[in-house]
Amino acid sequence: MKRFAFTFLLYLSPLICYTLICEYYFFVDKETVGVDKVVQGQLKSKRETYYFRSFFNNSPSLYKLKMAQKKNADILIIGQSTVLQFRDVMFHPFESSFYNMGFSINNMNDLESLLHYIKTGKLHKPKLIILGLDVSLIKKTLYINPDNEILNPHCDEVSYPKYHAMASQLFIKAQLSKKTVDGLPNRHLGFGYLGERGTGFRRDGSMHYAGDIEKFIKDPVFRDPGNYKKLLDDKDYIFTEPYEIDQALLKRLLIDLKLLKQNGTEVTVFIPPISDDFYSYFATNKKFNAFFNDYLGIQSSLADDGIDVINFTTPKGIGLSDIYMLDGIHPGEVFTGRLLYEHIAKSKQKGLLSKVDTGYLKKLILSKTTIPLSFMRDTSVFSY
Amino acid sequence: MSFNSFEYLFFLPVVFILYWKLRSYSQQNFFLLAANYFFYGWFSVKFLLLIFFCSYADFLLGLRIYENKKYRKLFLSLSIVMNLGLLFIFKYYNFFIQNSVELLGYFHLKPDLLLLNIIQPIGLSFFTFQTMGYNIDIYHGKLKPTKNVIVFLNFTSFFPQMFAGPIERGNDLIPQFERKRIFDYELAADGMRQILYGLFKKMVIADKLAVNVNYIFLNYRSLSSAELLLGGIFFYIQIYCDFSGYSDIAIGTGKLLGIKLSTNFRTPFFSKTPREAWSRWNMTLTAWFRDYVYMPMLYKNRSSTLWRIFCTLVLLMLIGFWHGPNWTFIVFGLLNGLYFIPHIISKRNTGLRRKLLYIRQQPALSGVSIFLLFLLGSVTTVFFRSPDVTSAINYIRRLFGLNIGEPPLFLLKLTPLLIIFLAWEWFQRQNDFQFNVTSFGKPIRIGLYYLVAFLILLFGIFVDQTFIYFHF
Structure with missing residues (x-):
């Protein structure tokens, strides 16, 4: 038996080496730091840190919920990836009481679970909520996972051996295809492969796209890495048919927003902008364009119900160009800042939002360091 | 725990090492039974109890079939009814009820029949067939029942084949549990x-x-x-x-x-x-x-x-x-x-x-x-x-x-x-x-x-x- 065990271990040794090599790289890139430790680390760190894994799932709902529960923010941003450029610095002097939960609310179930958490005290009751109203909240069928990620968030993958095996596969494939991001890890910069290279969720929940900003500095043109035109043509991802608004979902949304207001939380709905390039492209798609017009019609319904709305626009609509967009459907932070600034300036609402220092925000927008995609405010910890 | 899971990757070496450390066949059998029940209990403790009681009943019935020539047919029937009954309740009951309702619907009858909201114990079809085969073989005189309950319980719950076979015959598997296993490198x-x-x-x-x-x-x-x-x-x-x-x-x-x-x-x-x-x-x-x-x-x-x-x-x-x-x-x-x-x-x-x-x-x-x-x-x-x-x-x-x-x-x-x-x-x-x-x-x-x-x-x-x- 001993001979068998010894021979078996001998045979096993290359496989153990393979595992150890992969785990070493995961360790070096802090891919395997658990969500709890990331939350602790980000909150304790005196400098900005970024969290984004490449080989393990980020479990964004789990991470963002835990962060939000620790931050007790009075200003809460909720929605999907399109709201990720709202940053604390835009809400001076309330930076310390701000959190961006973008990328964790994918559907009405998520939204309602979050509101339930607020109602039951599991999450601090914010004074202001800005909700990014993506089509996924009210569209009939969606590519995006319809599960309730807030109530049952995806597990923290780093705690399970099976996900390590899957991550090792991704790691080896990435090495073989050389699809890796340039740059060496900076272990003081963040958590996860991309986090250590400056891309990821900041402490305030917003997203720092270091790679895209670097590319932009080298070649300041509009890029559309999401290739949404092809997705629209293929009726894929968020463009799956039928292009119809689910009236039941819309009704639920309106009820929830009204309830929030009644309970003393200010609500602003943000209709995410789209690049002019993509906007003019889908205007040729009759079916989708008709649906989009219906979707835009929600703006006025909301306003009629007394809900504050940051209306839809394209960059051209406020005198900018597509270089202020990260891609076809994601605005950059300067564009987002501009939309916020103009909305507060025009708004007659009296509440927390009206107390935001627009002068500070304007200075930020007009700062010499600001480039179309970034305020370049992370330079204290990351140099381009 | 499934064979392709990491739990099994830890379970199997532990069982392997401890199992071969044991000196006698009875120690091996006791340990193996504990491993079998741990393996099954990992999925469901509730169903483990069911499997245990049914196995024990089949063990007793097998002995009766062999010893009691007068009522052996009755005991065999009891074993078959129990095993098929289990299968019927857990696996086929709802199917028959739904089809009966549909059939009666053609005659404009709408009976209010109860559907069961239960899940099927994993490996039930394999377990019941193996134990039924054991008792049928005893009935036909092809197999002498084991008097060692631990051997029998190992036969019905051997963890490698418990969930999805192969469906073993008493003649093939039981004798292997009745003697000490000696490690064979090859x-x-x-x-x-x-x-x-x-x-x-x-x-x-x-x-x-x-x-x-x-x-x-x-x-x-x-x-x-x-x-x-x-x-x-x-x-x-x-x-x-x-x-x-x-x-x-x-x-x-x-x-x-x-x-x-x-x-x-x-x-x-x-x-x-x-x-x-x-x-x-x-x-x-x-x-x-x-x-x-x-x-x-x-x-x-x-x-x-x-x-x-x-x-x-x-x-x-x-x-x-x-x-x-x-x-x-x-x-x-x-x-x-x-x-x-x-x-x-x-x-x-x-x-x-x-x-x-x-x-x-x-x-x-x-x-x-x-x-x-x-x-x-x-x-x-x-x-x-x-x-x-x-x-x-x-x-x-x-x-x-x-x-x-x-x-x-x-x-x-x-x-x-x-x-x-x-x-x-x-x-x-x-x-x-x-x-x-x-x-x-x-x-x-x-x-x-x-x-x-x-x-x-x-x-x-x-x-x-x-x-x-x-x-x-």
């Missing part, structure tokens, strides 16, 4: 090879194919004939790799513990006739039905061809129905039964028999018959995979609609891997399992081990893929 090494190959079949081939198969069967209405044909072929290979992969791991684990389990698959894709295919696919289940259902039925009128056809149809339909409470499985069985008819008729028709024999003896013709049978099997398994008979018929109708469509490039990507796999299986077809590489030179052998191991590590699916036969 047997254990053979077991490791079999486990490795089983994991490869499950994690690399079956689970990879599952992604495409799920897509095709979900979207069959919008796919071309070529894609649907590939869907059928892929599923046929998927289910083979899934189940034979499980059997390989089970048999390999048994060998590690010094227990030899029955072979359950013998390259069925290379069969020339349906009869041959069924004698090489899920062999222990087919043999069980043959010995305990088909043969007793057939002996009532062996000389009649019609009766033989009827018995064969019943046999295959029962095998189909064993898989689950769905008409799709019954139709699957019926179709397979119909494929046997030429063979049965040929028994009485010398001309036809000669022709069939001639086909089998000609290499080119037998190659064609293997290929055609493979295609027939692929199309028939559409019933096995579809959620209902209507979907299966629509799938097959669309498949034969000859809507060629665009070449399914994304599906063809997997084809080279499958061709290499089938070629390897052909090359290894004479062996008990298809990774018996002991005759190879050491460098080639070691190279093959690492090739398979790294294929699993680099391309295997590690998450959320249970074995299909766990559902049966």
